[in-house]
Amino acid sequence: MAVDMELEAVLRPPEAPQAPYPPKVITLANGKRLVVREARREEVPTLLEAVHPTLFIHKDYYDIVGARLYAELLGWYTHRTQNEFCLVGQIEGLLVGMVNSRMYNAKTGMSLHTLAIDRGLRVGAHLFAAKMEHHIEYLGQDEVLIVAESPIGFRRWMIEYGLEPTDIPHELGGAPSYRLTRELYFKSKPRLVVGDRPVPQELLDEALREIVVADEDAIREKIAGLKGR
Amino acid sequence: MRDVAIIGAGMIPFGRRDQDTLVDMLAYASLKALDDAGVSAVDAVYVANMGGGILQRQTAIASALVDRVGLLPAAADLVENGPASGGSAVKNGVLAVASGYYDLVLVAGGEKMREVTGWKATDFVATLTHPETEYPYGITLPGMAGMFTRLYMEKYGVTREMLVEIAIKNQQMGALNPYAHVEMLITKEGILDSPHSVVNNPPMADPLHLYDACPVSDGAAAVILCPLDRVKELTHNVPVIVAGFGQATDTHTLAERDDPTDLKAVTLAAQQAFERAQTKPAEINVAELHDAFTILEIAESEHVGFFKKGEGGKAVLAGKTKLGGQLPINVSGGLKARGHPVGATGVAQVVELTWQLRHELPKERQVKNARAGFSINFGGFGNNVVAFVLKRGEK
Numbered sequence: 109m110a111v112d113m114e115l116e117a118v119l120r121p122p123e124a125p126q127a128p129y130p131p132k133v134i135t136l137a138n139g140k141r142l143v144v145r146e147a148r149r150e151e152v153p154t155l156l157e158a159v160h161p162t163l164f165i166h167k168d169y170y171d172i173v174g175a176r177l178y179a180e181l182l183g184w185y186t187h188r189t190q191n192e193f194c195l196v197g198q199i200e201g202l203l204v205g206m207v208n209s210r211m212y213n214a215k216t217g218m219s220l221h222t223l224a225i226d227r228g229l230r231v232g233a234h235l236f237a238a239k240m241e242h243h244i245e246y247l248g249q250d251e252v253l254i255v256a257e258s259p260i261g262f263r264r265w266m267i268e269y270g271l272e273p274t275d276i277p278h279e280l281g282g283a284p285s286y287r288l289t290r291e292l293y294f295k296s297k298p299r300l301v302v303g304d305r306p307v308p309q310e311l312l313d314e315a316l317r318e319i320v321v322a323d324e325d326a327i328r329e330k331i332a333g334l335k336g337r
Numbered sequence: 338m339r340d341v342a343i344i345g346a347g348m349i350p351f352g353r354r355d356q357d358t359l360v361d362m363l364a365y366a367s368l369k370a371l372d373d374a375g376v377s378a379v380d381a382v383y384v385a386n387m388g389g390g391i392l393q394r395q396t397a398i399a400s401a402l403v404d405r406v407g408l409l410p411a412a413a414d415l416v417e418n419g420p421a422s423g424g425s426a427v428k429n430g431v432l433a434v435a436s437g438y439y440d441l442v443l444v445a446g447g448e449k450m451r452e453v454t455g456w457k458a459t460d461f462v463a464t465l466t467h468p469e470t471e472y473p474y475g476i477t478l479p480g481m482a483g484m485f486t487r488l489y490m491e492k493y494g495v496t497r498e499m500l501v502e503i504a505i506k507n508q509q510m511g512a513l514n515p516y517a518h519v520e521m522l523i524t525k526e527g528i529l530d531s532p533h534s535v536v537n538n539p540p541m542a543d544p545l546h547l548y549d550a551c552p553v554s555d556g557a558a559a560v561i562l563c564p565l566d567r568v569k570e571l572t573h574n575v576p577v578i579v580a581g582f583g584q585a586t587d588t589h590t591l592a593e594r595d596d597p598t599d600l601k602a603v604t605l606a607a608q609q610a611f612e613r614a615q616t617k618p619a620e621i622n623v624a625e626l627h628d629a630f631t632i633l634e635i636a637e638s639e640h641v642g643f644f645k646k647g648e649g650g651k652a653v654l655a656g657k658t659k660l661g662g663q664l665p666i667n668v669s670g671g672l673k674a675r676g677h678p679v680g681a682t683g684v685a686q687v688v689e690l691t692w693q694l695r696h697e698l699p700k701e702r703q704v705k706n707a708r709a710g711f712s713i714n715f716g717g718f719g720n721n722v723v724a725f726v727l728k729r730g731e732k
Contacts, residue, residue: 137537137548139524167355228521230537237536259454302533334352335520 132303345374421716423683424723483542511674554676583609
């Protein structure tokens with residue numbers, strides 16, 4: 109499809125420069141190494157393959173999270189969402205989860221979604237923590253606005269981080285936002301934010317080489333199967 | 338009193354069974370046990386369940402099960418005895434057959450806990466605590482277990498490393514058990530040694546951490562009982578004899594115990610079971626202990642006489658309780674990995690031992706030449722405990 113760049117300039121939201129997220133590696137409960145890194149825009153089609161099966165999983169609100177995440181990633185890919193970023197979690201190249209977010213303005217971050225494909229390993233918790241780390245420590249923001257679409261999210265974010273309730277409607281459906289401040293972030297950091305840098309080159313190369321996506325049945329089984337946690 | 342044999346055993350995979358109702362799960366397990374025994378009718382049915390009335394707003398579950406699986410007009414009773422409901426139901430089934438009143442009895446245990454949030458499931462289990470002196474103050478079973486663990490560590494030298502070793506061992510065994518809820522392997526590095534373990538394995542009820550606790554599960558299990566002298570006419574299976582059982586209670590509130598680390602009901606129930614079976618702890622080849630929290634596997638292994646006080650944790654580190662060790666404990670994965678649908682657990686322990694004693698499990702999780710098995714089903718925080726000694730019979 110031919111792209112009219114003159115028109116695109118009108119359609120695309122203006123982008124602010126963003127500091128990169130330095131990749132890190134986390135040892136999971138099963139001893140495997142989770143590489144957390146920033147996804148590249150050109151990797152979005154691959155990410156969408158992993159999100160697609162979640163559109164039809166009602167369990168734990170994966171469908172609403174998946175549907176919104178799909179649209180947000182597409183928005184980033186097509187330059188229709190402003191200042192978005194996406195972090196991915198990979199084990200031996202395999203995609204096990206992702207988080208996305210955006211800079212609402214220079215000082216405030218707007219947390220979007222957290223999607224764990226491998227469950228029971230706290231992949232979602234690690235990725236959410238990385239997202240907050242990026243907003244506060246690397247993008248230098250003062251606060252992040254957050255909502256949860258599932259009870260699990262509420263337990264993980266609002267309670268574990270002790271987030272402040274606000275009456276600011278969040279972009280995701282208008283629910284009142286909870287706020288992570290710099291102070292709350294650094295208070296929570298010792299028990300919630302971990303990871304080693306730099307990532308050993310071999311591990312990083314493996315992660316950057318290709319995002320491997322499990323097939324749709326495997327993703328459904330991991331998320332919604334009998335053993336899903 | 339007649340000798341009683343287990344001639345059929347059935348279980349469904351534990352986990353999160355969104356698609357099944359509580360009675361569906363009980364029915365599937367019951368049908369498997371009936372098929373295994375090769376019988377199609379029973380005289381009586383005992384159903385173990387703790388939370389149907391609270392979580393599913395369904396009562397009279399035994400009557401519903403009898404109708405569902407086509408066992409009318411069998412007598413049917415529900416047994417609610419907290420997390421020891423399963424053991425109690427098996428005990429009542431054994432008494433019914435031993436007394437001569439019934440010949441064929443189905444005992445099924447089931448629980449559906451995953452349709453509520455973890456908070457509500459924890460609150461539901463906490464309803465077993467004292468309604469005036471414990472529950473209103475927010476006590477939960479993890480909270481009790483945390484306090485118990487702290488005391489047990491101080492008194493007997495239990496370490497976090499010992500608890501972690503149990504979690505690893507039981508999840509290793511669970512990964513080999515197709516009926517287990519948790520099939521994920523964990524490592525010491527990932528849950529204890531690495532600085533990242535602070536997130537992987539966060540404190541749950543200090544000094545207990547996430548991986549010290551069993552998951553919240555859905556599941557069901559069932560057994561068929563008959564008089565030992567009728568085994569040959571009823572089934573081709575190797576009979577498993579209920580050689581002895583014991584049951585004892587302790588104070589409702591933990592605060593009233595002289596020594597909260599002394600699980601008197603565990604000791605008494607085990608002593609009764611061993612005496613009735615004319616068996617010593619050293620003669621047991623395989624044990625299923627109620628490891629709702631890792632500390633309980635150590636404490637129970639000491640209270641029933643497998644190890645001296647203070648030696649249970651060391652035995653774990655020495656590998657004595659692994660498959661192939663001196664006394665394999667929780668080869669099923671235990672509650673820690675198989676899961677703990679509370680009403681099902683006591684029955685599931687008996688099912689696992691039955692399979693072990695019939696020598697029909699895959700090699701990687703069969704205790705070689707097992708002839709005597711033992712179980713502890715631990716209700717409340719040790720205020721109602723049921724123990725069994727089972728033995729392999731002659732075909």
